[in-house]
Amino acid sequence: MxxxxxxxxxxxxxxxxxxxRAGVHSLITGCWSYETVIVSIxxxxxxxxxxxxxxxxxxxxxxxxxxxAPLHAQVEHSALVIDVAEGTTAEExxxxxxxxxxxxxxxSRWLFTRRVRIEAMAIPHSHPxxxxxxxxxxxxxxxxxxxxxxxxxxxxxxNDSATESAIADLRRLYPDAPGAPPQGARDLHSTYLHLLVCxxxxxxxxxxxxxxxAQRTLRGWRHYPWVYAEVLxxxxxxxxxxxxxxxxxxDARR
Numbered sequence: 157m158x159x160x161x162x163x164x165x166x167x168x169x170x171x172x173x174x175x176x177r178a179g180v181h182s183l184i185t186g187c188w189s190y191e192t193v194i195v196s197i198x199x200x201x202x203x204x205x206x207x208x209x210x211x212x213x214x215x216x217x218x219x220x221x222x223x224x225a226p227l228h229a230q231v232e233h234s235a236l237v238i239d240v241a242e243g244t245t246a247e248e249x250x251x252x253x254x255x256x257x258x259x260x261x262x263x264s265r266w267l268f269t270r271r272v273r274i275e276a277m278a279i280p281h282s283h284p285x286x287x288x289x290x291x292x293x294x295x296x297x298x299x300x301x302x303x304x305x306x307x308x309x310x311x312x313x314x315n316d317s318a319t320e321s322a323i324a325d326l327r328r329l330y331p332d333a334p335g336a337p338p339q340g341a342r343d344l345h346s347t348y349l350h351l352l353v354c355x356x357x358x359x360x361x362x363x364x365x366x367x368x369x370a371q372r373t374l375r376g377w378r379h380y381p382w383v384y385a386e387v388l389x390x391x392x393x394x395x396x397x398x399x400x401x402x403x404x405x406x407d408a409r410r
Contacts, residue, residue: 268310282309
């Protein structure tokens, strides 16, 4: 599917228009295959011209399956599709916060899914749609750390074989790990998984804001205290496992 030279500009024009973004999301909600996305988009009169359609199709397909947009559709790293659950003031402000953050900072390395949902009272989670709440509306660093944490879940889920092998190693290294809150995650498997996730979360926050901010931010979390203590105070074994299984350097641009 080729694009003309002005294709990226047409794509950018489209995704910057709120009515166009809303239209794309409405279109793909009922689509469950690449073919149905193409048919649906080509039938829309609000997409002005064939070149625009060719630009928006890969973007919409990417949103549908939760993958980063194809290279020729990555016009700017802030191109997220962000839904709000109830449309409350706090949710809308959080949407604006995420849009601003992803414009000000290059988060492209960690954008493994570009479909995001904001739900005021939700516990942040990664699947099936990356969801954050409004708790960190006044704290960009905490919001980014939470957002990247959930993006890393997407990275590891795409590398599930290596991730499960790494978890098997962690089970041998940490036979007494907590398998429930308040020290651990919801179960033992999740605790081991979060040793990987939280180590990579630390790397992301450190790369974006520096070591001191990363330490302060992760030490401030109230969830998974045992996990974060291991990541911050005794990182060696976790780092070895990540490197051994080739999941120590997530990069959505590759």
